Amino acid sequence: MRSRIFAGWAAAILLAGAVAAGAQTSASSRPLLPQVSSPAPGTAAAELARLPWEWGPFFQGGKGIGYLISDYKLFSAGLRLGKVITGEHLPGVLRGQFEYAGELMPYWEAFTPPPHLQLVTYTNPATGVKYSYYAPYGGGNYHGASITPIILRWDFKPRGHWAPWLQAAGGLIYTTHKFPPDVLVPHGQPGGTSVWNFSPQGGIGVQYFVRPNQSLMLEASGVHISSASLGDKNPGVNASVQFQIGYTWWSR
DSSP: OHHHHHHHHHHHHHHHHHHHHHHHHHHHHSOSSOOOOOOOTTSHHHHHHTOOEEEEEEEEEEEEOSTTTTTOEEEEEEEEEEEEOSOOBSSGGGOEEEEEEEEEEEEEEEEOOOSEEEEEEEEOTTTOOEEEEEEEEOOOEEEEEEEEEEEEEEEEOOBTTEEEEEEEEEEEEEEEEEESOOOOOTTOOSOOSEEEEEOOEEEEEEEEEEETTEEEEEEEEEEEEBOTTSSSOOOOEEEEEEEEEEEEEEEO
């Protein structure tokens, strides 16, 4: 009789232990709160998630596009400083973070044709008559400096070591003599452009993280250069394409 009672208690204890172990296993397999996966350390997503500062040197070069300016060569070099301001927003392929940045270029140079007589086509605004003639054109090399204090950048959601972006920006250029070269209309006066020019622009680019807090930067931009009629004439450089390469450090 006692052996049967003992066997019954032993079976009950074993059954209770099995039920408790199963309940514990089931509970441990179900998280109490939704789990959010963190970006892998060292990836672009991990760096941008810290809302970091970014800074580094760069070199930029390009050329003019269009009538009379396709032979312009434009070069600059300087430093960039930026701050990732927000976390990720927007759905799908638009998902990303907002960044504000600026650039300082103590070196800015434009290579244009040397002064010469250029065959140009002119349309009289009063009569609509079009005719061609030779006019003084070209200015040689232009030296100066530039600042781009407004860079509004959207950093798209990174993938692995890659962090692409889209941006719009505005800057100011100073040259030691009036830029761009003036093309005289009949009976015009030389020197009608300006030493000050504005540079609204837009571009795309990417950061490739070579280390957890360092990246190689590549960018392509379309840049418009115009004096906003600060001089008597405003020929401007209506379109130029410029490419930038730089190295970036990221820190909080």
